Amino acid sequence: MLRAVLLLLWASNCCRGLIPFTCTSRLSRDSRTCCPAWDDGSPCGEASGRGTCAEFTPPPGARPSPDFREWWPTYFFSRLCRCEPGFRGVDCGECQAGWAGRTCETAVPVAVRRDCSELPAVDRRNLVAALEKAKTTVTDRWSIYGSRGVGNGGTLTFRRSTLYDALVWVHYVTGKPAPGNGRNRPRYGHQSIGFLTWHRLQLVWFEDQLRNITGQRDFALCVWRWAGKPSCDICTPDFFGGSNHGNLLGNFENWTVPCDGPGGPTPSMDIVCPPGGVNLIVRFTRSPGVQLPTVEDKRQCLEMEEFDTPPFDTTSQNSFRNTLEGFVRPRGRGVGMHNRVHQYLNGIMDNVYLACADPIFFPVHIAGDEIWQIWMDNKERKGQTVSYPNHTAIYEGHRGTDYVTMFLPLYRNAYLLKPTRQFGYAYG
Ligand SMILES: [Cu+2]
Numbered sequence: 548m549l550r551a552v553l554l555l556l557w558a559s560n561c562c563r564g565l566i567p568f569t570c571t572s573r574l575s576r577d578s579r580t581c582c583p584a585w586d587d588g589s590p591c592g593e594a595s596g597r598g599t600c601a602e603f604t605p606p607p608g609a610r611p612s613p614d615f616r617e618w619w620p621t622y623f624f625s626r627l628c629r630c631e632p633g634f635r636g637v638d639c640g641e642c643q644a645g646w647a648g649r650t651c652e653t654a655v656p657v658a659v660r661r662d663c664s665e666l667p668a669v670d671r672r673n674l675v676a677a678l679e680k681a682k683t684t685v686t687d688r689w690s691i692y693g694s695r696g697v698g699n700g701g702t703l704t705f706r707r708s709t710l711y712d713a714l715v716w717v718h719y720v721t722g723k724p725a726p727g728n729g730r731n732r733p734r735y736g737h738q739s740i741g742f743l744t745w746h747r748l749q750l751v752w753f754e755d756q757l758r759n760i761t762g763q764r765d766f767a768l769c770v771w772r773w774a775g776k777p778s779c780d781i782c783t784p785d786f787f788g789g790s791n792h793g794n795l796l797g798n799f800e801n802w803t804v805p806c807d808g809p810g811g812p813t814p815s816m817d818i819v820c821p822p823g824g825v826n827l828i829v830r831f832t833r834s835p836g837v838q839l840p841t842v843e844d845k846r847q848c849l850e851m852e853e854f855d856t857p858p859f860d861t862t863s864q865n866s867f868r869n870t871l872e873g874f875v876r877p878r879g880r881g882v883g884m885h886n887r888v889h890q891y892l893n894g895i896m897d898n899v900y901l902a903c904a905d906p907i908f909f910p911v912h913i914a915g916d917e918i919w920q921i922w923m924d925n926k927e928r929k930g931q932t933v934s935y936p937n938h939t940a941i942y943e944g945h946r947g948t949d950y951v952t953m954f955l956p957l958y959r960n961a962y963l964l965k966p967t968r969q970f971g972y973a974y975g
Pocket of ligand 1: 885889902912
């Protein structure tokens with residue numbers, strides 16, 4: 548009995564990295580190859596023209612790093628599937644978004660992210676049930692990197708986890724500062740130009756996995772359009788959880804926070820994911836201390852001319868990305884937009900490492916993604932093309948040519964500027 552409990556404690560808490568389960572066998576790890584066979588028996592479906600097993604290496608001159616996040620994904624793999632147009636997935640076994648069928652020949656409608664506040668009760672229940680399933684289902688698709696700290700190149704260990712906790716882990720480890728000591732050195736996925744692309748991929752990836760575990764091909768999360776709201780109207784016991792003297796009430800009130808043991812939510816990369824999250828550590832709160840961003844805040848944000856500006860960090864001025872992320876507020880004091888919503892919701896949502904342990908993270912970020920899409924549409928209407936800046940000041944992991952850190956299949960930051968329909972969703 549004790550042994551079983553200890554095993555459970557260890558299995559659910561020890562350290563975690565998001566790697567396809569099929570690629571964590573000794574064979575593929577030692578060969579540093581992640582080119583699983585598709586249905587036709589050939590790696591990456593090569594015999595059916597779906598993809599090829601291709602070489603991925605750090606750029607010429609890049610120093611090898613003990614930090615597994617740097618030059619993603621080359622710490623783990625030097626060969627992965629590169630899919631032909633129309634196909635995607637770790638083994639090129641899936642169709643490009645918007646297409647289905649064995650040879651991806653049938654067009655299918657994209658999923659629609661609707662307004663959370665107007666979602667009918669039946670759809671609310673369906674959405675909550677999908678999140679609950681993700682929180683409790685141990686994924687057979689993904690495993691979590693389980694070696695302690697950085698620089699353990701020879702002994703890579705992997706663990707299983709629930710789908711939701713795997714995603715929390717990815718955000719957690721991405722939220723730790725990037726290697727190096729440069730001025731204002733950003734975290735991966737935050738505080739710099741890759742903020743929007745990283746989170747777009749996170750949302751796309753998660754919705755994709757939710758479709759997979761629920762079997763609902765058109766499943767989408769919803770958008771909580773927070774700008775201009777007087778309060779959180781979806782923070783109710785029957786939706787994203789109400790407030791009960793600083794704790795969560797109703798849905799998700801029993802959810803745990805992985806990786807939040809001693810030293811977990813700190814910049815240290817030595818601690819990969821300390822124990823925590825086994826007990827019912829209720830750390831979600833809904834205790835607003837600030838106002839949500841206003842309609843005027845959103846208008847000013849959409850007015851920004853440039854996608855991002857040097858030095859591409861939290862000090863960037865006249866930058867759409869930095870204004871939307873919320874480090875600057877054009878005509879107001881303090882933090883703005885996205886950062887302000889995190890502050891407003893408080894609790895674990897105000898913790899850069901573990902914010903997405905609280906499922907309200909997703910509708911909050913989806914609203915940011917929609918504002919980005921509106922900004923892109925406005926640009927297009929004016930006949931202006933937006934391209935991902937190419938500048939020497941941009942840090943590793945945030946450059947247009949870098950693969951978005953910690954996600955497989957691989958996407959380059961610059962690719963994520965494409966219209967959302969290319970990624971299988973639209974706003975409604
Ligand atoms: Cu956020």
